Amino acid sequence: MKSHFMFSKEQRNGIFLLILFIIGLQCIYFFVDFSSEDISVDKETLAQFNKEMDSLRIVKLEERKPKIYPFNPNFITDYKGASLGMSNKEIDRLLIYGEQNNWINSTKQFQEITKISDSLLDQISPYFKFPEWVSNPDRVSKNHPVDNFSEQAQARWRGGNFNNKPKTFAQKQDLNKATAQQLQKINGIGVVFSERIIKFRNKFVGGFIDDVQLQDVYGLTPEIIERITNNFTVKTPRQIKRININNATLNNLVTIQHIDYDLAYNIIEQRQLREGYKSLEELKKVKDFPVNKIDIIKLYLSLD
Structure with missing residues (x-):
């Protein structure tokens, strides 16, 4: 083994020079930038490419915009108003005005009630569609008896029955x-x-x-x-088969809408304390029972 690690003076000098050469190459690799700064770019082609990309981007954005069809502004719902860009306060003003049996008959009146900005009004007002007896009363009066037509039209316009009698x-x-x-x-x-x-x-x-x-x-x-x-x-x-609330199991009850395992357990526990339910209304006293859904839950239950 000794012969493998014994070197002459010339050999040691050669190894030392080889190490210095390797270190020198490493330093050149890390500290010298060999990249060329003279990159040839066709500016005209690049500008044309960017222009095409911008055009495609605009087309894509236009396709994503929700389409607006003509609509009666009196019948704007929360969802419709939000999709048009109206704020919650603006929508609430419109709904409150309608709940008082008032009806908007012009674009100007719509802005006065909702207090929307001029810019938003300019965007959505072209899609407003009022009944003909509102937008063109002269034409209506020429083709129809005014009193009869306007009264029936207003009844339909307000979503009610002409004779106000329930069906x-x-x-x-x-x-x-x-x-x-x-x-x-x-x-x-x-x-x-x-x-x-x-x-x-x-x-x-x-x-x-x-x-x-x-x-x-x-x-x-x-x-x-x-x-x-x-x-x-x-x-x-x-057609459904009602479940007897007084002998229903946990697995029976969880098949009913709005009843989960926790609520089913509470229903059974309350049933045991009461020794059976005498009325389905007693379910309202069950812990965590959704009182506002009792009419729906009662559809699936019976007492016998």
Whole structure:
């Protein structure tokens, strides 16, 4: 082994020079920049490329913008107002004005009520569509008896019945067979709400059990639900087997809408303390029971 580690003076000098050479190469590699600064760029081609990219970007942004179709500004909902760029305060002013049975008949009046900015008004007002008896009263008076037409038109404009008489069960349309177009005739129901109602209805084979299930459709206010049920009702309810609340098991109860395992446990615990429920209204006293959903939950329950 000793022979492998013994070097002559010449050999040692050679090894030392080799190490210095390697260190020198490393220093050159790390500290000397060999890159060329003379990069040839075709500025005209680059400018043309950037221009095309900007054009494509603008087209893409325009495609992403929501399309606005003509609409009656009196029937703007929270969702519609937000999509148009209105603030919550501006939307609330419009809704409060409408709840007082007042109706906007011009662009100027719309701005006075909502207090929206001139710039936003300029963007959305071209899409305002008022009834013909409002926008062109002279033409209406020439083609129709003024008193008769305007009274009926205003009744339809305000979403009410001309004779103000509530419809009977026979006169109402079946909510389980209603189309989106039929629902959109209701004041406050647009494309979004009508499609949302039908999508929710189609979650269940057979559709709605009762009108009260409209409460579960996201975004529908009590006022809008009342307008719907003035014209529609469930005539062909989905057939279900009710669950006896006094002998239902935990697994039975969790199959019901708005009841999870914790609530089902509380219902059974309260049932044992009461030695059985005498009325479904007693469920309101169960811990964490969703009182506002009791009418929907009662659809699935019975006492016998």
